[in-house]
Amino acid sequence: MEQITVGDLTLTWLNGGVIHMDGGAVFGVVPKPLWSKKYLCNEKNQIELCTDPILIQVEGKNILLETGIGNNKFSDKQIRNYGITSESKLSSDLNRLGLSTSDIDYVLMTHMHFDHACGIAKWEGDNLVPTFEHATIIVNEIEWEELKKPNFRSRNTYWEENWSPILDKVQTFNGMLEVFPGIEIHHTGGHSDGHSIVLIKRNGECFIHMADLMPTHAHSNPLWVSAYDDYPMISIAEKQKWLEKGLDEGSWFIFYHDNKYRALKWNKEGEIISEVLRNQSIKIKET
Numbered sequence: 001m002e003q004i005t006v007g008d009l010t011l012t013w014l015n016g017g018v019i020h021m022d023g024g025a026v027f028g029v030v031p032k033p034l035w036s037k038k039y040l041c042n043e044k045n046q047i048e049l050c051t052d053p054i055l056i057q058v059e060g061k062n063i064l065l066e067t068g069i070g071n072n073k074f075s076d077k078q079i080r081n082y083g084i085t086s087e088s089k090l091s092s093d094l095n096r097l098g099l100s101t102s103d104i105d106y107v108l109m110t111h112m113h114f115d116h117a118c119g120i121a122k123w124e125g126d127n128l129v130p131t132f133e134h135a136t137i138i139v140n141e142i143e144w145e146e147l148k149k150p151n152f153r154s155r156n157t158y159w160e161e162n163w164s165p166i167l168d169k170v171q172t173f174n175g176m177l178e179v180f181p182g183i184e185i186h187h188t189g190g191h192s193d194g195h196s197i198v199l200i201k202r203n204g205e206c207f208i209h210m211a212d213l214m215p216t217h218a219h220s221n222p223l224w225v226s227a228y229d230d231y232p233m234i235s236i237a238e239k240q241k242w243l244e245k246g247l248d249e250g251s252w253f254i255f256y257h258d259n260k261y262r263a264l265k266w267n268k269e270g271e272i273i274s275e276v277l278r279n280q281s282i283k284i285k286e287t
Contacts, residue, residue, distance in 0.1 A: 001093055002262045004252075004276060006284040007203030011254065012055040013262055014093040016068020016119055020046035020083025026215065028227040038218035039259075046083050048259040049216075050278075051115050053090060054209070055097070058202065061180055062099060063106045064132065065198055065209060066256050067119030073161070074118075088119050104132040108185055109139045110211035111195045112147045113157040116256070121165040128165040138179060140187045141172035143194020153230070154192070188213060188242075190235030191228070197242060205284055206251040207263070213239045215257040217264060217272075 004011045023045050027035040032045075041047050056063040068088040078084070094100055109117065120137065121128045147158035176186045182202045188195055191212040198209040212228070213235055214220060222240040229235045246253060247268050254263045265274040276282055 001096070001281075002276060002278060003281040004207075004263060004284065005282075006205045008058055009200070009202040009205075010055075010057045011200075011207070011263075012057070012093075012097065013052045014055055014068070015086075015089040016051040016053050016066070017070070017087045017089075018085045019049050019051060019069065019115060020044075020085065021049055023047045025227045027219075028225050028229070028232070030224050035218060035224070039216055044083075047216075049115075049257040050255075050259055051088075051119075052256060053119070054254060054256065055094075056183065056200065058180065058183070061105050062103050063108060063180065063183065064104050064135070065108045066110065066116045066211075067107060067131065069115060070119035070122060070131070072123055073114075082115075090119060101131050102133045104135040106179055107132055107135045107137045108179065108198055109137060109143075110185075110197060110209070111143055111192045112139065112162060113192065113212070114159050114162065116211075117162040118159070120162055128161055130166050130169055135169065137166055137170045138177065138185055139170055139172055140185075140194040140196045141174050142187070142189075143192060143196070144170060144172045146193055188234070188238040190231050190238050191226070192230055197238075206246070206249050207254050208242060208246045208251050209254050209256070210239065210242060211256065213242070214253065214255075216255065217253075217258055217261050220266065220270065 002013045023041040026047055039047055051068045053068050054065040068090055071087045120131055122131045147163055150158040176184055178184050184199045185196050188197055197211055200207040222236050225232045225235045252263045252265055255261055261275055263276040264272050267273050
């Protein structure tokens with residue numbers, strides 16, 4: 001488990017499973033000769049995407065960002081189509097930290113597509129129940145309303161089994177919500193109408209989780225957006241806005257899907273100046 005520690009804040013990446021999606025879809029209109037230089041694909045043109053939740057620990061609170069793909073949620077056909085090579089080990093990772101799912105105080109959902117939300121409920125016998133027994137689940141109000149009445153396109157990714165078990169645990173928000181001092185969730189739209197990002201400012205450092213506006217480091221160009229984005233022009237505008245803000249403030253960008261980086265910093269010329277790779281942890285000196 002990779003960790004970043006700065007003062008009283010610790011970010012820990014938990015194993016939420018691995019999927020493989022078509023590279024052409026993930027990079028949209030970007031030609032393969034361009035994107036394949038930045039992100040490798042297999043012989044099926046699929047790229048590896050982690051689905052690794054980030055545990056935010058601060059002042060005795062345990063806040064989970066995204067939930068992974070869970071366990072026993074997929075048919076054989078879906079396992080093949082989504083290139084699933086491993087399912088979640090989130091519970092065992094929490095146990096290694098001396099925690100359990102019941103210790104999670106908040107779950108921050110940037111959106112409720114299946115690859116982010118399948119871990120939010122688990123099977124107990126023949127019933128689906130909330131995975132995080134005592135957590136308040138934060139979701140944008142637009143996202144929450146759309147997933148209950150998905151359209152012809154979105155019904156393939158908003159699964160009732162991922163929202164019906166948590167009905168009494170959800171807190172929705174509009175615009176921006178400060179979940180805990182220095183931890184904010186901001187509605188952006190773009191990837192989905194209710195898509196959000198998470199901003200963490202603590203101890204002189206800033207971390208931005210762009211979620212699926214920038215699913216991998218190879219999507220740092222504002223024009224490189226996924227074919228899965230429902231509103232690509234909004235994605236481009238919001239990505240440009242938050243990238244500029246992050247670069248101006250020397251922010252870390254943290255990732256849920258990237259198969260190489262957990263976090264990195266760019267300079268304004270687009271060069272990587274600091275990085276946290278998978279299988280690497282760092283402690284940042286407070287400024």
